[in-house]
Amino acid sequence: MPESPEVQEAARFLDERSAGRTIVSIDVVLPKALKTAPESVAGLVGAQIARVGRIAKMLDVELTSPGNGIRHVVIHFGHDGWVLWHDSAPADLKRSGPATLMARVRLDDGSGFDLTDAGQWKALTIHVVDDPRDVPAVAKLGPDPAAPEFTQAQFARILGGRRKQLKALLQDQTALAGIGNAYSDEILHAARLSPVVHAALLTDDEVARLYGHTRAVLAEATTARRGIPLAELRAAKRAALRIHRRPGERCPVCGDVIAEFTYSGAAAQYCPTCQTGGASLA
Numbered sequence: 332m333p334e335s336p337e338v339q340e341a342a343r344f345l346d347e348r349s350a351g352r353t354i355v356s357i358d359v360v361l362p363k364a365l366k367t368a369p370e371s372v373a374g375l376v377g378a379q380i381a382r383v384g385r386i387a388k389m390l391d392v393e394l395t396s397p398g399n400g401i402r403h404v405v406i407h408f409g410h411d412g413w414v415l416w417h418d419s420a421p422a423d424l425k426r427s428g429p430a431t432l433m434a435r436v437r438l439d440d441g442s443g444f445d446l447t448d449a450g451q452w453k454a455l456t457i458h459v460v461d462d463p464r465d466v467p468a469v470a471k472l473g474p475d476p477a478a479p480e481f482t483q484a485q486f487a488r489i490l491g492g493r494r495k496q497l498k499a500l501l502q503d504q505t506a507l508a509g510i511g512n513a514y515s516d517e518i519l520h521a522a523r524l525s526p527v528v529h530a531a532l533l534t535d536d537e538v539a540r541l542y543g544h545t546r547a548v549l550a551e552a553t554t555a556r557r558g559i560p561l562a563e564l565r566a567a568k569r570a571a572l573r574i575h576r577r578p579g580e581r582c583p584v585c586g587d588v589i590a591e592f593t594y595s596g597a598a599a600q601y602c603p604t605c606q607t608g609g610a611s612l613a
């Protein structure tokens with residue numbers, strides 16, 4: 332699933348190319364992707380893109396149109412959704428890669444972008460709303476740990492108030508917005524903390540360490556993804572991960588073998604020496 336560093340770069344890329352452009356068509360190819368009324372999309376033709384931003388793991392396309400005021404298209408990628416850019420958008424609605432074409436937006440200079448989904452369940456969703464907080468997934472988000480104003484005191488309160496294991500807490504969008512399975516593994520490895528330790532049991536030193544590494548891992552990944560084409564961003568993420576999806580490889584810190592266990596139905600990785608005092612979580 333795309334997480335905040337990759338979605339941040341996708342938003343930056345789309346903002347740079349599409350802000351100020353007018354929408355000439357929006358085709359929703361798979362109707363179930365659209366979670367608001369069909370008319371909500373038709374009403375956007377002729378609207379101008381004001382900006383493209385990121386909310387947690389979602390894209391927020393802000394539009395202005397003469398009769399309609401400000402509208403937002405909020406895109407949740409789900410597990411395997413993504414966005415692809417066309418300098419010249421194809422005239423037909425054929426997919427342009429291996430993933431299913433969910434929707435295509437065409438702009439007034441001939442460019443455009445596709446929303447795609449490569450997964451079995453086609454979980455990408457589109458909401459057209461007046462305010463992003465009208466989207467249920469946005470309304471319940473916790474603070475974004477990549478935001479400049481996010482403090483260690485805020486982080487400590489979130490950890491202290493939840494009876495949850497660290498990995499679950501880092502991925503819980505109502506606690507902290509933007510982190511998923513991959514970056515939670517990377518953050519916990521960098522902070523040398525067990526994925527299954529309870530958040531409320533951390534010492535002050537451990538809270539400080541986890542805060543620092545949460546911020547650093549997200550910031551470094553976001554910087555490293557700058558300028559990478561949309562079609563290559565997900566592969567760039569995978570290549571940069573130090574332990575996630577690398578079971579059996581050597582830990583880059585201590586040389587131990589990276590271990591794997593199943594967590595909330597997904598494969599997660601950790602280093603026994605760095606994180607669990609040698610204990611196996613499998």
Ligand SMILES: [Zn+2]
Pocket residue numbers: 582583584585586587602603604605606
């Ligand atoms: Zn290690």
